Amino acid sequence: MKFILKILPWKKTINVSIAVIALLIIFSFYGLYTNSFYLLKPNNYIFPLLSLTHLTFLYVLWFKIKEDELTDPQMRNIEYILYVVFAVYVFKTFESLFILTSYSEFQNHIIPASFFPLGILIFLLHVALLGLTLLAIKYRKDLVGDYKFDDMNQHIDSWE
Template sequence: MKFILKIFPWKRTINVSIAVIAVLIVFNFYGLYTNTFYLLKPNNYIFPLLSLSHITFLYVLWFKIKEDELTDPQMRNIEYILYAVFGVYVFKTIESLVILTSYSNFENHIIPASFIPMGILIFVLHLFLLGLTLLAIKYRRDMVGAYVFDDMNQQIDSWE
């Protein structure tokens, strides 16, 4: 674990997470079977909208670490939303693996040559995003602190 923490300190974790999310948003519109981009399918816009909460969490994490602030109820709520988004990330990872392994089901069809390389790239990026999300949550726990709101001074709304 210490090896991963040395390779991905908190700043690099945030920056790489944002880059991976941006690449996956683009690939979310890509159709592996047809090698085309589908911009008019409403289902393709779910992942980008949900990933906005992840980017918000990363910004709040960066701000809290940079300013050496403690947690607040708003950060807690954003992290709870991130847990639900993490479930969507798990679903998208499994979905990309199922699509990738369905290659042999379509032997009689014309499948683009980019199917396997792009499928592997998208699957690895989804796995990478899962790991980076867990690492960001770990950095929140280690560097910002736990969600303890018993102290009166911590009930101050720091976002106003």
């Protein structure tokens, strides 16, 4: 784990996460079997919309680390929503793996030559996104702090 933390410090984790999300947003409109982009399918817009939560969390994480601030309830709520989005990421990872393994079912059809290279790239991007999401949550815990809101109001004098 220390090796990963040395290779991907928090700034690089945020930058690589943004790049991976941007690539996966583009590939969410791509059809592997047909080698074309589908912009009018409503299902293709689910991943880009859900990734907005992830991008918001990355921005808040960057801001909190840069300004040396503590966690707040808004950040906690965004992270809890990110847990749900993470479940969708897991689903999309297994879906891309299923598409790659279903190649033998369509042997009688014309499959584009880009099926395996792009399919493996999309699968690896999904796996990388899972790891980067967990790493960003770890950096939030290590660098910003835990969510301790029960004790927070006891040390504030509201009359000052």
